[in-house]
Amino acid sequence: MRRLSAAERARIRYTYEECKATADWLLKQTDLCPLVGIVCGSGMGGLADMLKDRVVFNYKDIPNFPQSTVHGHAGRLVFGTLKGRACVCMQGRFHLYEGYSIQKITLPMRIFKLLGVQTVMLTNAAGGLNQDYKVGDIMVLKDHLNFPGLAGNNPLVGPNDERFGVRFPCMSDAYDRELQQLAAEVGQELGFGDFLREGVYSVLGGPSFETIAECRMLSILGADAVGMSTVHEVVVARHCGMRVFALSLITNRAVMDYDSAERANHEEVLETGKLRAEQLERLITAMVTRLEHNNNYV
Numbered sequence: 046m047r048r049l050s051a052a053e054r055a056r057i058r059y060t061y062e063e064c065k066a067t068a069d070w071l072l073k074q075t076d077l078c079p080l081v082g083i084v085c086g087s088g089m090g091g092l093a094d095m096l097k098d099r100v101v102f103n104y105k106d107i108p109n110f111p112q113s114t115v116h117g118h119a120g121r122l123v124f125g126t127l128k129g130r131a132c133v134c135m136q137g138r139f140h141l142y143e144g145y146s147i148q149k150i151t152l153p154m155r156i157f158k159l160l161g162v163q164t165v166m167l168t169n170a171a172g173g174l175n176q177d178y179k180v181g182d183i184m185v186l187k188d189h190l191n192f193p194g195l196a197g198n199n200p201l202v203g204p205n206d207e208r209f210g211v212r213f214p215c216m217s218d219a220y221d222r223e224l225q226q227l228a229a230e231v232g233q234e235l236g237f238g239d240f241l242r243e244g245v246y247s248v249l250g251g252p253s254f255e256t257i258a259e260c261r262m263l264s265i266l267g268a269d270a271v272g273m274s275t276v277h278e279v280v281v282a283r284h285c286g287m288r289v290f291a292l293s294l295i296t297n298r299a300v301m302d303y304d305s306a307e308r309a310n311h312e313e314v315l316e317t318g319k320l321r322a323e324q325l326e327r328l329i330t331a332m333v334t335r336l337e338h339n340n341n342y343v
C-alpha cells in the first residue's frame with residue numbers, strides 16, 4: 046500500500062505537471078484511450094462492472110489520488126470498453142465532507158481530461174425535494190444550485206492555469222443540452238418514461254442530512270433534489286472543456302414536514318442504488334452506444 050506523508054495528505058491542489066504525470070502513469074499501463082468518463086454515485090458502483098476488458102487501479106496506488114472513505118464508494122479506477130467504446134469509470138468519488146480540499150476531490154476530472162476524455166457522465170444519489178418525485182426516479186440534471194460555491198468554496202479558487210481553462214468559465218451551459226435530449230430519447234425507447242425526470246440539483250457540504258427548514262428553503266429556491274457531490278466535478282469538467290451529463294437517482298424523499306416519521310439514512314440510499322442498478326446500467330450503456338454512432342456527440 047502506498048504510504049502518504051502528512052505533507053502529501055495536507056496538499057490542497059496539484060499542478061498541471063503533477064496531473065499530467067498521474068495521467069501518463071495510468072496511460073502507460075493500459076492500451077485504452079477513453080473518450081468517456083463515468084463517475085459512480087453512492088451505491089452505484091456496479092456501473093463499473095458493465096465494462097469489458099477491464100484494467101483496474103486501486104486509488105491508493107495512483108500517484109496523487111485521494112482515497113475513498115465512504116461506504117458504497119469502492120475506491121477503484123476502472124478502464125474498459127462499453128460496446129466497444131473505451132471508457133474510464135470512477136468506482137467511488139470524493140466528497141467535501143471527507144475532509145479533502147475541494148480542489149483535491151475534483152482532481153479526477155483533470156486527470157480525465159488529460160487521459161483524453163471528452164464526455165463526462167456523472168451519477169449521484171440524492172434526496173427528492175420535488176413533491177412529484179418518487180424514490181427510484183432518475184432525474185437528469187438540467188442545472189444546479191452550488192451552495193458551497195455561492196459561499197466561496199469553488200474548486201477553481203486559487204491561481205488559474207490557462208492550460209486547463211479560462212479564469213471565468215461560463216456555467217449557464219454546464220449541462221449539455223444534446224446529452225439531456227439523448228437521455229430523454231433513450232429513456233423513452235427503454236420504457237423508462239414513468240420514472241425519468243429532469244430537474245435542478247442542489248449541493249450542500251454534508252455529511253449531516255438536511256433539516257426540514259433547509260429542505261423547504263431549497264424547494265422554494267427551485268431545487269428538485271438535494272445531494273452532497275457532483276457540482277464541484279461539473280465545474281472543473283466544464284472549466285477544462287469536457288461535455289457533461291449528470292443524473293441523480295432519487296434514493297429517498299427529503300423530509301419536508303414536521304409530522305413525518307421518515308428519517309434520511311445512508312443505508313436506504315445504498316439500497317435504492319441496488320434496486321435501480323440494472324436500469325441505470327442500461328441507460329448509460331445505451332447513451333454511450335449512441336455517442337459512438339453520432340460524431341456530433343463526442
Ligand SMILES: O=P(O)(O)O[C@@H]1C[C@H](O)[C@@H](CO)O1
Nearest residue numbers: 086087169170273274311314
Ligand atoms: O456520491 P453521492 O453524491 O452519490 O453520495 C450521496 C451523498 C452522500 O455522500 C451520501 C449520502 O447517503 O450519498
